[in-house]
Amino acid sequence: xxxxxxxxxxxxxxxxxxxxxxxxxxxxxxxxxxxxxxxxxxxxxxxxxxxxxxxxxxxxxxxxxxxxxxxxxxxxxxxxxxxxxxxxxxxxxxxxxxxxxxxxxxxxxxxxxxxxxxxxxxxxxxxxxxxxxxxxxxxxxxxxxxxxxxxxxxxxxxxxxxxxx
Ligand code: APR
Numbered sequence: 001x002x003x004x005x006x007x008x009x010x011x012x013x014x015x016x017x018x019x020x021x022x023x024x025x026x027x028x029x030x031x032x033x034x035x036x037x038x039x040x041x042x043x044x045x046x047x048x049x050x051x052x053x054x055x056x057x058x059x060x061x062x063x064x065x066x067x068x069x070x071x072x073x074x075x076x077x078x079x080x081x082x083x084x085x086x087x088x089x090x091x092x093x094x095x096x097x098x099x100x101x102x103x104x105x106x107x108x109x110x111x112x113x114x115x116x117x118x119x120x121x122x123x124x125x126x127x128x129x130x131x132x133x134x135x136x137x138x139x140x141x142x143x144x145x146x147x148x149x150x151x152x153x154x155x156x157x158x159x160x161x162x163x164x165x
Contacts, residue, residue, distance in 0.1 A: 002145045003135060005159030010149040011039035016107035017071040017143075018064070019098045021115045024076045026054050032113045032151070041066040048074065057093030061101045071105060073098045077116030080123065088130060091116055095134040103140040111147040114155050128158045 010018050010032060020036045023029050026048040028037040037044050047062040051074075054060050059075040075098050078090035094115050102110045112131060116122035128148075135146050148163075150156040 001135070001138060001143065003132065003148070003163055004145070005148040005150060005156055005163055007150045007153065007156045009035065009151070010111055010113050011035050011067060013111045013147065013149060014068045015109040015111045015145075015147065016069065017061070017073050017098075017102050017105070017110045018067065018069040018149075019059075019094075019110065019112045019115070020072050020074045021113050021118070021120075022054065022074040022076050024053050024056060026051050026060065026074055026076075029119075031118045036067070036072060039067050040064060040072065044072065057090040057097065059094065059097035059101050061105060069111070071102075071107060073101050073110075075115065077120055077122065080116065080121040083126075087116075087122065088126070091122065091127060091130050092134045095131055096138070099135065099138045099140060099143065099146075103142045107143050109145040109147070110143045111149045113149055113151070117155070124155055125158055128155065128162055132159065132162045 043065045075094040078087040
């Protein structure tokens with residue numbers, strides 16, 4: 001799998017699936033969640049309502065509606081409480097379950113935001129390390145390309161250092 005780090009607005013990416021750092025209600029919110037719902041339009045919220053929420057670490061897939069991406073994979077990341085409540089394993093599950101849904105839906109390309117590193121306050125370096133390790137360890141045939149879509153230069157730099165190791 002090709003792994004790349006970019007700095008961009010994930011709602012503009014022409015990939016098969018973008019991942020949404022959602023919350024457990026799946027009813028939208030701020031941050032990247034809010035941006036994706038705004039760009040996808042109201043049908044996204046309607047599609048999300050059918051799931052009646054989603055537990056942290058699991059993932060659900062919907063069409064992308066008005067987004068350039070075919071699909072949105074919604075995954076609630078863990079809120080950071082110091083690392084003693086299973087946050088690392090839950091964050092790994094977000095990436096793994098998103099990749100599983102991408103493969104099941106024949107997605108050749110996927111873009112991840114920096115899950116949990118905004119409102120959920122996950123330490124940025126630790127989160128990036130888990131993201132890269134988990135995606136690198138993926139053994140499925142698909143996706144063939146994974147983009148880490150950063151929203152700041154400092155996070156882009158973190159991913160670039162990790163990807164160059
Ligand atoms: N494109 C790419 N990345 C973005 C975008 C965007 N348009 N907007 C924000 N980001 C980045 C943030 O800068 C951060 O690095 O996404 C990362 C995740 O931050 P949040 O969106 O705050 O998500 P998270 O920390 O996982 O918290 C989830 O926030 O928005 C609410 O409904 C959401 O309750 C949930 C919580």
